[in-house]
Amino acid sequence: MALDVTWAVKWLTMCAQAMAEHRLELIELDRAIGDSDHGENMDRGFQAVLDKLAESQPETPGAALKLTAMSLMSKVGGAAGPLYGTAFLRAATTLGDAPDISPAALAQALEAARDGVVARGKAEPGDKTMVDAWTPAVEAAGAASAAGANVLAVLVAAAEAAEEGAAATDPLIARKGRASYLGERSIGHRDPGAVSTALILRAAAGAAA
Template sequence: MANSTTTVLDVDWAVDWLRRSAAVVAENRMALIELDRAIGDGDHGENMDRGFSAIVEKLDSEPPATPGAAFKLAAMTLMSKVGGAAGPLYGTAFLRAATAVGDVPELDSAAVAAALAAARDGVVARGKAEVGDKTMIDAWTPAVDAAAEAAAAGSRPAAVLSAAATAAEAGAASTDPLVAHKGRASYLGERAIGHRDPGAVSSALILRAAALAAGADA
């Protein structure tokens, strides 16, 4: 695990992030299922758990050499193992992040922020959602903005990721009063009001896992 004073993050951080993501998704599997059952088809928690469990299996058998390779492994696994919207959306996010960082062995704060931005842009390209549509973008966009601001201010990677995670958590909470404009939840109209978007919640969980892997305080 990295620590809060680390100025660059390597493949050990990326692998730890993915493993922590798998653990937190498994821990929150039923909560994500319940959230999705209220406004979707109820499979988000199951799909995410299956996908990230498969990532851990791949990490054990095919350990990556760089952060970008870890992100690509995650992307390919999610796209092949996860059904519904989550697989393509998260898979695209990790694939765009992999492309953004390339094959460098270490990521500084600017590279971390750029990877998050590329991931968010991939989700937007795939899902065509905007802030306010009651989707995972409501977590990702504030996270990207917070990360960019922290990186520009000279913060270390752990602080950049912590800022992103905190913004994502607030963004997920902000979906409660929204009417959905994308996905199955959009069919509910005002009946979706009062329910939190499961994709925004899982995004916040995964971004917090990234911060913890970097050594940020919980």
């Protein structure tokens, strides 16, 4: 399907479902190396997004993402709020008022989102954060788009790369956020932010299928 506002609303709805389904898993991951609120926060944040979507009925994908940014920033509470909020805001700004999204614009929006996360959280690849899911996703999306893939294929490539990136955080030592206080004890645990990023990107592909 075309990546229009119907897709955007479906994507965000699937994000909310994914966060509700994986709430306990994210809580467990965060309990190991953080403060165990990530599942709770993301679930609440995306429920608020759904309420907001029903209330204001955006007309473009960019408008839907901007509204998502605002809701996540207000309702998530932890560091994930401003991080995901900035990601959605930067993507929305890139998309502007366009009624639907081309493969190239999609790759560009993902890159803007990742750059927003990096600007806000100052993490680099390898720090065991959501950047470790975002960066491979951006690279895979860019490569797929350059190779002439359609939007669905670009989203699937991004989701797969994000999932691999999240799994690859297991052996890393956390260097940012609360997990960094644990130092080497963070080894062997998957970063919850990288996992929630992969869930969001998987939902984006699912909504386009």
